[in-house]
Amino acid sequence: MSINVEILGGSLMVQHYVEEIGKPDHLQLVSNSDVFTATGRTKIGVIWDLAVRKMDDETCEFTNTVQSCFTPELTNFLAQQGIPVDLFRAGRKPISEAHNHQETPMFAKSIERHALRQG
Numbered sequence: 001m002s003i004n005v006e007i008l009g010g011s012l013m014v015q016h017y018v019e020e021i022g023k024p025d026h027l028q029l030v031s032n033s034d035v036f037t038a039t040g041r042t043k044i045g046v047i048w049d050l051a052v053r054k055m056d057d058e059t060c061e062f063t064n065t066v067q068s069c070f071t072p073e074l075t076n077f078l079a080q081q082g083i084p085v086d087l088f089r090a091g092r093k094p095i096s097e098a099h100n101h102q103e104t105p106m107f108a109k110s111i112e113r114h115a116l117r118q119g
Contacts (some may be wrong), residue, residue: 003027009095012036015046026051031069040079045069050107062111064104066096 004015013036017029031046044062047067070085078088 004031008099009092010038013044017046017048020047025053039081040077043071043073045071052111062092062104062108063106064100066100068092068096 002017004013004017005015006015014031015033016099017031020030021028021070027050029048031048033044033046035042035044045068047069049063049065049067051063054060054103075085078085
């Protein structure tokens, strides 16, 4: 298990990642994450998928995908506040995409440093 704590879109998230796939070129982690918002606490599912594909002898393609999933707790949390699921999804998407766009180059650089040390 890996625990990641960060603020995303103004909400504190505690992600409890468990490995689903663990291969040298593909890592998939799944979390039933705690989310602390101004209006209370809930849970959101997160699937984090990282993959590396060899392009040629000198180049690899790195893919970093994060998918959020509704949990029963999140659906109830939103319903209690009168927030439609589609509105929540639309508001969260640009925040998640910006966060992923910011972190992906750093993950790639870290993997590159590790690979070069091994070589």
